[in-house]
Amino acid sequence: MKINARGTKLGERFIKKIFDHALHNKVSEIYVTVFPAHEVLIALFTKYGFIQVAEKHTQNGTELVLIKDLNVLQNTLVRSYPLMDMANRNIYLLSLNPQWHTRLLPDSILKNENADIIEDISHANSVHKVYLAAMDGLEKLKPGDILVIYRTTDHQGPAHYRSVATSVGVVEEYRSIRSFASRDEFMSYCQPYSVFSDAELDQFWQRKNYPHVFRFTYNAAFKRRVTRGEMIEQFGMNPAAYWGFMRLTRDQFNLIAQAGQMDESIIIN
Incomplete structure (x- = not known):
């Protein structure tokens, strides 16, 4: 190698x-x-x-x-990678807009997307991802929590069919943007693993309009994307809920993982 x-x-x-x-x-x-x-x-x-x-x-x-x-499983989350320790973990659905999704998670590219947008850059290559958001509830994230990544609609059709669950990850760390002592510390933390440009990160630091900063490992891409419609009609998920950040039951996670044809050997109960 x-x-x-x-x-x-x-x-x-x-x-x-x-x-x-x-x-x-x-x-x-x-x-x-x-x-x-x-x-x-x-x-x-x-x-x-x-x-x-x-x-x-x-x-x-x-x-x-x-x-x-x-x-x-080993003694740390990263040394255990790509295994996911499911015991006593919270599971969440986390939405990413299409313009960020494939740049951050290259193995989860959709069949109708252009592979040329996957560049040889750190946030695409890394096992680790850093994301910033303003969605309510993200402050609940704890190390080891499981994330089902949900790519929101590209508006080329109804979200019922165009919004899809694509992959799973595990939370490494959550931080409030206000926990960073300086801009330099914030930039150093985000730059290697974030899809955002330095100019965007600098703006986020100045405005504090995306207060939630979290790092997660990118554990597996689904072989089959699971649509919003499928999750509502077959898995009993609430269409009226806020799908930006939503708690999932273990049964819902299992159904999504099975429908996505995820390799279940990475799940440790």
């Missing part, structure tokens, strides 16, 4: 693709060998739960053998 990421978090995207490929092929364990000199690469693997289990001695030198078990 040799990547010239140019500061774009491309290494994280490769890690995600490795996990996606393993899950697709029902592989429960991944291993990699790496020379000790590659400290940055080792740190990347370790961050996402690879553990050194042995050394491999060859004529080219000694390599470390690192293993990732895709069946076992």
